[in-house]
């Protein structure tokens with residue numbers, strides 16, 4: 503079997519997605535997700551202009567060799583654009599391989615190691631009362647784990663909290679919007695949110711929280727300590743993680759479990775975090791080089807008691823979600839999978855076989871990863887410029903979003 507062609511499809515059914523479709527001479531095709539939120543067209547051109555021509559004629563079963571060809575052979579290593587492009591190729595090739603062998607992808611990754619993939623949903627509210635309602639709504643839908651985000655008194659608009667009664671969606675059409683931030687107000691407020699959530703729901707539900715890179719290590723240490731009585735499943739992205747050593751400070755002070763890594767793109771971003779056991783959960787999903795890379799990273803993390811907690815926001819297309827579920831169900835050190843359901847338009851453009859049942863997602867049982875692309879429908883949703891917001895402290899200083 504040989505790769506005969508490949509093309510990049512950009513569409514915007516509610517938000518932008520970049521999809522790579524690889525064709526073979528046997529008629530089997532595979533799909534990979536190449537969506538880099540806010541920088542979508544950079545990956546589209548990287549693939550179309552620099553990667554696709556190198557793929558034609560290759561054996562699609564040689565996932566390892568093609569991965570190395572694109573990584574080592576590209577000379578420029580790492581980085582979100584490169585690794586997202588490699589991920590799209592890799593996931594599409596694993597899709598082809600599993601379809602050609604007529605089996606769901608998980609059977610090529612070790613087979614099922616559990617009966618379902620535990621997920622966490624998003625509960626966002628402008629006030630504590632609204633957040634309590636949202637957590638309750640998720641519990642009614644049988645979620646076992648819920649991430650809680652809440653507006654902070656004195657701050658207009660906040661990460662994770664919708665402004666227009668629509669489901670929260672970070673990317674916005676047009677140029678980036680700006681929001682205001684105060685670490686002091688946030689640190690004062692968040693422990694009360696979780697105190698009230700535990701009072702309302704007891705200890706059974708797993709509660710998670712995303713700090714979204716807003717704190718310094720010593721502030722994150724303070725927050726982790728203050729949240730200890732409320733037994734979080736994890737505190738996510740407490741600080742930006744370019745300085746991996748920074749996590750030593752957080753770790754020394756708190757037993758609140760730590761998660762990080764949704765914007766990492768190679769194992770090198772987390773090497774020290776893993777080997778020094780500074781984190782509990784690694785948030786990378788397939789965007790960091792695809793299945794070939796994530797399997798190796800997970801095996802390395804497993805040696806240091808780090809579990810996988812794949813990113814699953816709506817900026818990753820249903821192709822990433824569908825493929826990640828095959829990884830999640832087969833990997834030994836699985837922790838939890840994020841599940842932020844896509845809009846109806848997105849789900850129609852990407853017909854898929856994965857399904858949610860009582861707190862768990864289940865991968866498709868059809869050959870491959872089980873997510874397709876309705877190209878005719880995709881054409882009705884052309885690309886629209888959109889960005890994530892940016893964030894400033896109250897005095898106007900640029901801060902981390």
Ligand code: GCO
Nearest residue numbers: 539672712764814815817840
């Ligand atoms: C998460 C992420 C998202 C991001 C989004 C940005 O934990 O799901 O932090 O909420 O904001 O993925 O593109």
Ligand code: MG
Nearest residue numbers: 712738739764
């Ligand atoms: Mg996050």
